[in-house]
Amino acid sequence: MKRGGIALWLLAATSIVHQVKGQAQAKDLLRALQGGIHVSLQQYQGDSLMHQWTFDGNTLTNTQGRWQLEWQQSAIPGSTAGQEITLTCKLLEGTAPSTAVAVDFGFGHWQRENYVMVPAIVYNGNRYRAIGNGYNPDYPKDMYYNPAVPITISNNPRLSVSAAGPSGLELSTTNTSVPAMSFYAPAAKKGWMVLTEQATRYGNSGLNIRENDSRDSCTFTITAPAMRKMAAGFGDFHPSGDQAPDWHAGNEVTIRFRVYTFSASGIPDLLKQFMTLRKSLAGPNHPRNLVPMSKLAALGTDICRNNFVETKAGSYYLPENSRNFQLGWVSGMINTFPMLALNDEKERARVARELDFITFRMQGKSGFFYGFISEAGALGTEKGSSDFPALQAMVRKNGDVLFWLMKHLLLLKAQGHAQTIHPEWEAAAQKLAAAFVQNWQRYGEFGQYIVPETGEISVFNSSAGAIVPAGLALAADYFHRPEWLRTAEAATTFYYQRDIVTRGFTSGACGDISQDADSETAFGFLESLMALYQYTKQPVWLERAKVQAALCASWTMAYDPVFPPGSEIGKLQCHMAGAVWASSQNKHAAPGICTSSADYLFKLYRATGDERYAALIRDIQHAHTEAVNMPGHITTNYLIGSSMERIQLSDAEGKGSIGNFIHTRNSWTETNGILMAMELPGIYVQPGEGKLFVFDHITATPIGEDKGVVTLRLSNTTAYDAAVAVMAESTEAAKKPLGYTAFLHWPKVAVAAGATVNIKVAKNGEVTVL
Template identity: 45%
Template structure:
C-alpha cells in the first residue's frame, strides 16, 4: 500500500510532464501522424565514437523547442536548444529523432548524393572499383551490385543503419517515400547548426517494423565511409561547460505523394531551404574560361607521337579513352574556333577514333593504349575468360557518348559552313554504331553496362549506364532519316524510366571507375536523352519524365556553399561551392561540373516549362566550376606550389571539390596539383552552349547565366535596351539569346549557340545593347 501511496504523485507528475512534452512538439507530431511517426529529442552520451547512453530530453524542461508552421501542407521549422545545466557535460550530442512505427523496407530512402533506395543492394567488397564476381558476367538475373557504401541491410535481423555527416551530402537531408501510405517525408538541416558538422543517421530495428531518422549535433559516426570501404572515424562529441548550448535547426515536410516523382520534385523545390541568398561572386565571364582553356587544350592535350596524332582527353599521351572523360568531346570546343589549324586537328582526332576503335559489331572499344592495343574495361575473372576466350568488353556509357557527339560535331561542322569536311567514313561509323545499339536492344531487350564490341552481346547487365544512348539514337534518326532509330530510342528510354528512375529512384553504372553504384553522370545523361526525345517528338510524356529526372539530378548538386576547414585551399580561396556536382555513391566527392556536359538540357527544360529553378540549378553548376578554375592572378590547383609553378596552370581545373572526409580529413577542402580534361571540357561547353543572357522580348523575362550584370533600361515599341556591366577583371564576349514566349515552346536545334548575338564588354566596363522585339534569329529545328 505504501508503494502505491508514494508512487501515485510520481505517476501524476510524469503524466503531466508527458502532456507538456506533447504540447511543446504538437505541431511536429501532428505533421508526422499520417506516417505513424513522432519526434523524440535526446542527449546522446559517447565515449570516443561509442554511444554509451541515450538520455531522453523533455521539451520545456530539459530542452527548448520552438516550432513555426510554414506552407499550406503543414511543413514546420524546428529550433531545438539544449543548455548544459551541470558543471560540465562531457562527450554529448543533441539528437532530434523522427521515429516511425509501421515501417516497411518497401519505403524508398534517399539521402542526397549518398543513399538511393536505401543503398539496399548486393555489395561488392574490395574498395575503389572492386572486382566483379563471375556471376555478374553474361547474367541478366544478376542483382544490381554496389560498392561497399553506407546502406540499409537486405537481410532481416542484421544490423541496419546509416551514419553520415552533413558534409557527406549534396544537401543535408533525410527523405523517404512510403508507397503504402502515399506520403513523402523530408527533413532538412544546415551543414552546421552548432559546434561542428551535424550528423544524419537512419536506423531500422531488427524486424524492420520501425525506423529512426535522426539529425545530431555534432555528428559522431562509428565508421567513416571511404571510396568503397570503411575506416574508424575521428568524430568526437561535444564537451560543454555549464551554460553552453547545442542547437539544431530543422525544416520538416510530410506531404501526399503518389509516387517517387512527387518526393523528388518536392525535394527539388525545397532543397535550398538552408542556402542563404548571398551576393553573386562575379569572378570570371564564360568567354574568358573558354579562351583560357582552349589555349590550355592546345598546349597540353594535343600530341603527335607513334601512338597517334590527336587531342587526348587526359594527361597520358600513350592511351586514349573515348567519351566519358572527354575523348572526342574536347574536340568540340576546338572545332568552334573554325580555322584551318583546328579543323585539321579535330579531323585527325575523329579519324583516329573511327580508324582504330570500332569493333565488328559497330560498338567501339572504350580504351586503347600503346602497349596493349584495345583494353578490356572491366577485368573478367579467369573462369569467365576461359568461357569466353579473347573477349574484351567496352563501357556502354562511352559508346553512348560517342553516338551523340558524332552528331554534335556533324551539326557544328554544318553551322560553321564546313559541312564538306564531314567524311563518309565518319558518317558510316556513326550509322554502324547506331545499328549496333538497335541490334543489341532487339536481341537482349537491354543494352547493359558493358558490351562485347565484336559481337554486340551484353557482357554485364543491370544499369542505366547507357542513359545518353536514346539521345544519340534520336539524333541519328534525324540525321539519317531512319525512324527505327527513334523507335528504339523511345523503347530504351521507357525501359530506363520504368525500371530505374520510377522503380528504384536512381540511375547507375555510368562512370568507368565504379561498380553499379548510383551516380550523377547517368542522372544528367538520361535527362539529356529525355529532353532530346521531347525536342524531336514534342511528346509531353518525355517532358513529364524530364521534370522528374531533373529533380533526381538535383540531388547530386550542392545546394549551399560548404564551410571548409580553416587553412584548407577552398577556405583560403573563399570558394563558393554551391553547384558542385557529386560523382557517385562510391566516389564520395563533388566536382566542378557535369561529367561531361554543359547541362544545356536544363536550359531547354527552362524554355519548355518556364520554371526558374532549372535556370538557378544550371547557373549554380556553372559558377561552381569557375570558383576552382585557375585564372591569372588566382591560382587554384597550383595554390600550394612554389613560386616557379604557382599560377602557371591558367585554364586548368581538377575533379575535386571535397567537403567530406572520405579521403581523410587532410583532403577536406584541398585541391590536388593536377588537371582533369573532363572538368576543363565542361567549363568550355558551359561557356559555349549556355547563353550568357536569356531574354523573352514579349514577357520581358531576363535571366543572366554569365558573370555579368544586366538590366532593362529602356523599352520602345520595337526594341529593348539592356545595360550590361562587367564587374570582373577579364574582358567578356557575352552571348545573348532573345525570343518570344511562344517561340520558347518550340525546340532549339541541336546546335544553337553560333546564332546567338555576341556583345563585347570590357573588364569593369558598361555598354548598352539594343535587342529587337519579335521573333528570334535562331532557327528552330532538328
C-alpha cells in the same frame, strides 16, 4: 543504459506541445506516418555510445546535471506540409563530458519497400549487394553474361538487404548535396523529408538512419555533432575520429530543421518535392562573378589546342596528362567538339584526323567501339579480370560516341563545311546505332559493359546506356531512320519505369565504380529525355524530364557549404553551391557535369519557364569557375585556366583532405567549362515579357522596355574582358525546341573589364550596342 533509438515517441508531453503555438501541426505531420519525435542526450567514450537520456518535457536531470530544452516552432510561409523547428539544448548546472544531442524521428508501420534517399549518397537505401573493400573493385565472376545479375554496388553506407538483423547507416552532413533525409512510403502514399543545417557550434552534424531488427520501424536521426563509428571512404570505411564535446554549465547548442510530410503517388513525387524544398532552409545561395565565360572558353581551348599529339596509335587531343587515349566519358570525341566550334581551319583538320583515328582504329566488328587504346596502339579492356579475359568496353562510352559523333556532323553542316564530312564517319555512326538497336531487340536493355568484337552484353542491369536514346534520336533524324527513333522511345520508357519510377536512381556510368548510383547517368538520361521531346514534340518526355531534373538536382550542392577556414577552398572563400557530386562510391563533388554543358537544362527552362532549372545551371557554371586556376586563385599546379575534378567537403579521404584541392588537372573539367561557355547563353531574355536570366559573370539590369525591345545595362566587375552571348526570343519562339547548334547564332557583346555597356535587345534576337 537507456536506448530509445527505435522506439516511437509521439509529441505528447503537454509542457512541450503547448510551449509554442503551432506544435500540434508538427505532431500531425509525423502522426500521418505513424511517427514521432524525441530529443536525447548521448554520452560517449571515444566513438562508443555509453549512455542515453531522453527528454520527457522541456527539462531533464541526469548524472551529468540539469538540462533545459527550448522549442521554437513556426509555420513555413506558403507551405501547409511543413514546419520549421529550432531546438536549443542548454546545460543549466553540472558538467557533461563527451556528450552529443540527438533528434530522433521514429516511424512505425515501417516497410522495407519504403524508398529512402539522402541526396548524393543514398538512393533506395543503397539496399543492394555490395562487393569489395575499396575503390573500383573487380567484378565477381557471377556478374558476367548474367542477365539476372542483381544491382551490385561498392562497399557504401547502406541499409541491409536482409529481412532481419542489424540495419543502419551513419553519415555526416558533409556527405550530402544538402543536409536532408527523406523517404516515400508506398503503402501510405506519403512522403517525408527533413532538412537541417550543415553544422552547429560543435561542428558538422550527423545524419543517421536505423531500422529495427524486424524492419517494422525506422528512426532518422540528426546529431550535433556527427558521431559516426566509421566514416565512409571511396568504397570502404575508416574510423571516423568523431568526438563529442565536453559541456560546462551555461553551454548550449541550437539545431534548426524543417520537417515535411506530403502526399505522394510514387518516387517521382518525392523527387519533385525535393527539387522544390532543397534550398528552403538554407535560402538562396550567392554565386560570385569571377571570370567571364568567354575568358574561360579562350583559356580552355588554348590548353586543348596545345595538347594535340602524334603517336604510334594515331593523332588526337591528349586526355589530361596521359599520352594514351580514352574515348568518350572524360575526353575523346567530346573535347573535339569545342575545338570544331572554333571554326578554325587548323583545328578543323586536327579534329578530322582524330575522328579518322577513332573510326578506323577503335570500332569493333560488331559496330561498338573499344574505350581505350595505348599510345603504342594496343586496345585496352575495361573492368576486365582473370575471370573475364575478353576485351570489354563501357556502354556509356559508346553512348557518348554516338551522341557526340552526331553532334560533330550537325555542327559541320551548320558551319557550312558539310563537304569535309568523311563518309567513313557517317558509316561508323550508322554501324554503332544499328548495334545499339540490335542489342535492344536482343536483350531489351543496353547493359553496362559490352564486347566490341561480338556485340554481346557482358554485364547487365545498370543505367549506363542512359544517353544512348539521345544518340539514337539524333541518328534517326540525320539518317532518316524512323525505326531508330522508335527504339529510342522504347528504351527511354524502359529506363524511366525501371530506374526512376521503381528504383529512384540511375547508376553505373562511371568507369571507376560498380553499379553505384551516380550523377553522370542522371544528367545523361535528362539529355535523352530532352532529345526525344525535341524530335517527337510529345509532352510526356517533357513531364518526365522535370522528374529527371529533380534527380539531377539531388546530386548538386544546393547551398554554399562552409569549409575549414585553413583549407585552400576556405582561404579562397569559394562559393561551391552547384558543385556536382560524382557517385555514391566516389564521395566528392566536382566542378561540372561529366561531361556536358547541361544545355538540356536550359532547353527545359525554355520549354517550361521554370527558373529553377536556369538557376541550377548557373550554380553549376559558377561552381566550376571557382575551381579554375587563375592568378590569385590557385587551384592546380598547372596552366592558368586549368582545373581539377575534386571538391572535397567530406572526410572520405581523411579529415586532412577536406577543402583542399588535389593540385592536378582534368581535361574533362576544362572541356566542361568550354562547353558551358559555348552552349549556354550569357544572357537569356524575352523582350516585352519581363523575362531575363543571366548565366555569365556579369550583371544585366533592365533600364527600359518599349514595343518588344528591352534596354539592358551590362556591368562587368571582373578583372577580365568579356564577350557576352545574348539569346533573345519571343514567348512563342520559346515553345519550339532548341537545336544542337543554336549557339552559332547568338550575337556577342564586348564588355571590357570593369566597364558598363548599354544594349538594346529585340525579340528577333538582334542586339544593338548603344
